Amino acid sequence: MRKDMKQLPVNQFQVKDIFWGNYLELVRASVIPYQWEALNDRIEGAEPSHCIRNFEIAAGRKTGEFSGFVFQDSDLYKWLEAAAYSLMRCPDADLEKKADEAIELIGQAQQPDGYLDTYYIINGLENRFTDLESNHELYCLGHMIEAATAYAQATGKRRFLEISAAFADCAAEHLGKEPGKLPGYPGHEVAEMALVKLYAMTGEKKYLRLASYFIDQRGQQPLFFEQEDREQGRTCYWRDDLGYRYYQAAEPVRGQQEAEGHAVRAVYLYSGMADVARETEDEELFAACKRIWKNIVEKKLYLTGAVGASAHGESFSYNYNLPNDLIYGETCAAVGLVFLAKRMFEMTGDSSYLDVMERALYNGVISGMSLDGKSFFYVNPLEVTPQACHEDHNFAHVKPVRQKWFGCACCPPNLARLLSSVANYAxxxxxxxxxxxxxxxxxxxxxxxxxxxxxxxxxxxxxxxxxxxxxxxxxxxxxxxxxxxxxxxxxxxxxxxxxxxxxxxxxxxxxxxxxxxxxxxxxxxSMPVELIAAHPNVRADMGKAAVMRGPLVYCLEEADNGSGLHRLSLPAGAVFAAEYRDMLGGVTALTCSGLRKTDEGWEEGDLYQVWRSPAEEPVTLTWIPYYAWANRGEGEMSVWIRIKE
Known part of the structure; x- marks a missing residue:
């Protein structure tokens, strides 16, 4: 395991790039201001966030009840992290003033012992740390630390860092294996890798010890979450088939063989495991990271870098189950995969990890945001039929167009914090x-x-x-x-x-x-167009191919190819032409000859008939980069196409 590899800070790289430079400017000029308005419930037609209002109530500036999800605090922390990276690259007095005011609001809500979670501050502090499995206090702590360390690096101001450290100290006072403490750990991981950052910035080993404890206590018998469930008088939400695997807590992490459970939780946990393994030179823990990574990239990774095939539990599915239309593929999961890939590379020097990081960044991450930075996907499908999204409840999680905001808005600010720090990965x-x-x-x-x-x-x-x-x-x-x-x-x-x-x-x-x-x-x-096949065990892609050029996955859209994309096929020896087109922000589009099945030979009213070679007509197929789909209105989309050999 290597410890000599170091990332370069954002401010050591002046990005002047036709691709990522545009994204960095978009995040600075559009995404961060838009998301600030969303957090303040000022986006017309969007679901309210309630985030800033909850902090104002917790700080005593307003009266009222808590609104939104229990983890709503984390949206502000992720926004602050995005702002911090933007400030490193491009100083902005107005943005820094907004951030400072938000941090002051956060500080006013903090309790004397360091505790800081608006859900419990508003609803009753006597219940804090009683539902770590479901109520996300430590998740919010993790995102607070991630933001606070970034903001200290960006501005030199330590107020936010001190706030986050005080909450971490409070958590350490209540959680652990020592007598009088709760032997608990996060229900939704992220605190593990955040605490390692806090250790790196402060030099305080107590934060590394807490991160190590969270990782090694997870899944130990008797299961802490099982104890919580008994005390709460409930059954696990996903008990019917996932059980505590949903939380990666069915067994100790060092013995886990596959990526399982909620995909975002999982990749955040594995990132924290990698951080702790590196800092403590723990080869056994690192071996678990490599084993789980191997399972992801060989059996559970989409071509676009998406992970998490199942909408049930927003989770990893069984090996090779990679449906294109019913996929969950949460944006946050692709973001977390980038975090993990970077860490694995820095521990090995093996560029295969960077290949996966690049795949996710250029495809499954940026597909989560519109080209104007003002609408977002939570789920990132590889095949969409709008009628199914609207009329079949099995597709309720799949949206044919991006949304202005979400009640559960974890993905938009997560995208913002990754994209504003993308120079860190170069x-x-x-x-x-x-x-x-x-x-x-x-x-x-x-x-x-x-x-x-x-x-x-x-x-x-x-x-x-x-x-x-x-x-x-x-x-x-x-x-x-x-x-x-x-x-x-x-x-x-x-x-x-x-x-x-x-x-x-x-x-x-x-x-x-x-x-x-x-x-x-x-x-x-050399950057030729390539036809890509999936492993024969991937049922959804049997007899199909996808199209790639360089790091980009391409797709077919109704806007270019008409409806009924399922009727299209591609000759195995198709010749592609690549040309720049001044659309979708400027892209290299691909064209080739294809075939479309027609209705010739079908009588009106026939649903089935004796099989015969179908009638087909020649068509020209137009392919655009996957990340740019759904920027021209609602319509069908498909990454995979039938191959006609």
Missing amino acids: FTTDKDGIYLNLFMGGRVSFETENCRGELEVSTDYPWDGRISVRVVRVEGAPFTMRMRVPGWCRDFAVFRNGGRTEPVRSEGFAALQEMRQGEEAVLEL
């Missing part, structure tokens, strides 16, 4: 050099044990496979630059100072050693 350093993990244009400053340097990256990725890196400055010894060769790329070339070179290949990277000031390296990735 580079990693170790003792002798720098890794290019994601390809983004801009200027980055970095430091190794023996040098300080600055690089300028130029690229039109993901539309073009050429990445140019110029060494602007080096102070100290030469360094090694490692450029990721994505797993989807089957042919590439590396040039150094204009001449083709054979780099050292290791762990999916092309390494150039002894890089000096003034040198330039170019990585050229």
Whole structure:
């Protein structure tokens, strides 16, 4: 397990990128202001949040009852985290003032012993820590810490950090294996990885110990949640088939073999496990992370990077069960998978983790937000028939268009905090050099044990496979630059100072050693259109193919191809043309010849007939990047298409 790899802070990378630069500006200029209005219940036609109002009541500024979900506090924390990363990149006095005022409101609601959860402050503090399984106090604590550490890094202000640390101290006073404490742990994980961040920022080992306790106590007999259920006089919501697997608590985490239960909870837990394993050099815990990761990517991962196939429990399903239309695929789960992938890479240096991270970022994450940043998907299907969404209750969770807001609005601010920090994921350093993990244009400053340097990256990725890196400055010894060769790329070339070179290949990277000031390296990735097949065990995709170009998954939309997408098929030897189109924010669209089944040979009123070769007509198929679907009104969509061999 490696401990020498470090991410670069957001403020060390000035992003000037045609793709991610647009998203960063969108989050700064549109998403963060829009979500602030949503948290204050000022978006016409959107479900109310009640979030700020709950804090105002808890702080004594207003009177009233608690409204919304028990975890509503976390939406403000995620918004503050997004604001913090935005401030690191682009100082904004008005945004910082709003954030400071929100933090002051949070502080006014905090209790003398550090406790801070508006649901219990409003409804009765005597009941706090009595329902850790369902009522999300520690989930809210985790998101508070994530936001507070980011805000301290962004502004140097420690008020929010002190508030979060006081709540963490309060939790530690009440929870643990010591006499007089509750042997409890979070019902919805996130506090585990947050506490490791708090430890890293403060140096206080008590926070690492609390994170370790939460992880190792989970699933121990007697089950704490079972005890809570008896005391509450209830049965587990998902007891009928998931039971405590829903919470990843049916057995101790070190012995778990598969990803199971609620998908967001799961990937947050696995991220926390990875953090604790790295900090404590716990190889057994790291082995559990690798084992579960292997199960996800080999048997439970969608082509788009979505995870969580089942709407029941918003959960992982059984191996290879990956329905395209009934998928849950929560945006938050794809976000959490990015968190986990990054951690696994930093512990191994293996770029295969980055391949999954890239897959999720370019597809299943950003599909969760409209191109104007003002509407959102909770669920991210790979196939949509609007009539089913409207008329079949089995599809009630699937929306054919993005929503302005949600009563349960965990996904929109989660998207905002990830996208505003996306520069964190582009580079990693170790003792002798720098890794290019994601390809983004801009200027980055970095430091190794023996040098300080600055690089300028130029690229039109993901539309073009050429990445140019110029060494602007080096102070100290030469360094090694490692450029990721994505797993989807089957042919590439590396040039150094204009001449083709054979780099050292290791762990999916092309390494150039002894890089000096003034040198330039170019990585050229071949980016043909590829037809992708799923494993034969994936029933939903048998006889079908998906289309990818570079890191992007493509899809068919009714807006381009008419209704009845299920009638379409693709010749196995189809030739694709790629061309830029000034639509959907500017995309490379794909076209190819296809076939459409017609009604020829069917008599009116016939539902079935003796089989014969169906009548088909030639059509031109148009494909757009999956992330951009549903930005042109309601209509059908499909990622997978029947192959005609």
